[in-house]
Amino acid sequence: xxxxxxxxQSLIILExxxxxxxxxxxxSPFSNLRxxxxxxxxxxxxxxxxxxxxxxxxxGRYTATLDADTKQSSLHITASQLSDSASYICVVILGNQFYxxxxxxxxxxx
Amino acid sequence: GAVVxxxxxxxxxxxxTSVKIECRxxxxxxxxxxxxxxxxxxxxxxxxxxxxxxxxxxxxGVEKDKFxxxxxxxxxxxxxxxxxxxxxxxxxxxxxxPETSGREQYFGPGTRLTVx
Numbered sequence: 001x002x003x004x005x006x007x008x009q010s011l012i013i014l015e016x017x018x019x020x021x022x023x024x025x026x027x028s029p030f031s032n033l034r035x036x037x038x039x040x041x042x043x044x045x046x047x048x049x050x051x052x053x054x055x056x057x058x059x060g061r062y063t064a065t066l067d068a069d070t071k072q073s074s075l076h077i078t079a080s081q082l083s084d085s086a087s088y089i090c091v092v093i094l095g096n097q098f099y100x101x102x103x104x105x106x107x108x109x110x
Numbered sequence: 111g112a113v114v115x116x117x118x119x120x121x122x123x124x125x126x127t128s129v130k131i132e133c134r135x136x137x138x139x140x141x142x143x144x145x146x147x148x149x150x151x152x153x154x155x156x157x158x159x160x161x162x163x164x165x166x167x168x169x170x171g172v173e174k175d176k177f178x179x180x181x182x183x184x185x186x187x188x189x190x191x192x193x194x195x196x197x198x199x200x201x202x203x204x205x206x207x208p209e210t211s212g213r214e215q216y217f218g219p220g221t222r223l224t225v226x
Contacts, residue, residue, distance in 0.1 A: 100155075
């Protein structure tokens, strides 16, 4: 069964600190893996897109890594800001099918 | 580019009534649109896939007679929740796939439905 699981389920960090979110998947092979940010009451917005052969992709303070051998991806957020408070969703794409992770709810406090 | 809008952003309706949600691709044509439902603290769950000019394909467990989907043009798909019940209260998100892209999806901002 194709699954995408994320951890932790929720996370609270102080403003300015770094954090890392994890994504484990069983979908294989896949065309690309994406991380999305979803603000409360809004639709998901793409942060990073990685193909099977890529190991890392950065977008400003967001850096995603991919280990295809262990089927794991992580999203590292550097120098967190209050506006980073949101849900972060890992999505693995196989063909035309999107497999959504369970999401991590991040709260950044001052 | 690749903007998807939804209308309304929030709607409150009484139990037993029907409500229509619109999804529009503003700057591209979408042969395929997707409708998702998201309950609090859960991820998106695909409800149905609609292709322009043909009947929608519903995921298992989704009642097609309750959630009517119409994809009448390359830029508009509508989801009508018929005879709404409080348990239909949820966040509904659509996405659109450009006709020029085989697997891309651009998500709308979502519609919060509350059934009283």
